[in-house]
Amino acid sequence: MSKYAPLSDHLAERVDDQWRASFAEIEMVLGASLPKAARQPAWWIGTDKSHQKSWLDHGWRVSAVGEGMVSFKRTVAHEVQPPALKAASETASAQVHVRQAAGVAALVGGAIALVAGLGVLAAKVIGARKSV
Incomplete structure (x- = not known):
């Protein structure tokens, strides 16, 4: 291992x-601890080192490095939807269907x-014509 x-797993989750x-x-x-070399942006940028593969292999890349911070960005679409977001989406979809049915x-x-x-109105007009 x-x-x-652990960083790879963290990003994957x-x-x-x-x-x-x-x-x-x-x-x-x-x-x-990170190695001293990690203080340099070059340590984070690239594709051929084993530590870089730990995030690249799981669809992440480093988008920025500086001032003791690293920004990771997912490079592939993330298909896992958190349960709360999925439930909210399904509720919203059901509400749309109810509104559509109510509108119809x-x-x-x-x-x-x-x-x-x-x-x-037609009955009144016909009734009025008969009484004339």
């Missing part, structure tokens, strides 16, 4: 597509009222 596997972390936060995730019912009800009103 690579020394950087994230639901958002970006993570900006301090070196201290990354060291907490790793459970170990209101439209049909309005059309029936209009036809009934025209029928009453």
Whole structure:
């Protein structure tokens, strides 16, 4: 197991597509100190080192490095949807269907009222013609 596997796992479990972390936060995730070379942006940028592969292999890249901070960005679409977001999406979808059904019912009800009103008006006009 690579020394950087915990960082790789951490990034793989994230639901958002970006993570900006301090070196201290990354060291907490790793459970170990970063090497002195990690203080240099070149350590983070690239594709051929084993530590770089730990995030690249899971669809992440380093988008910025500076002032003791590293920004990671997901490079591939993230398909995992958090349960709360999924539930909210399904609830919103159900609400849209209810609103659409209510809208159709209101439209049909309005059309029936209009036809009934025209029928009453026609009956009055016919009744008025017969009495003339």
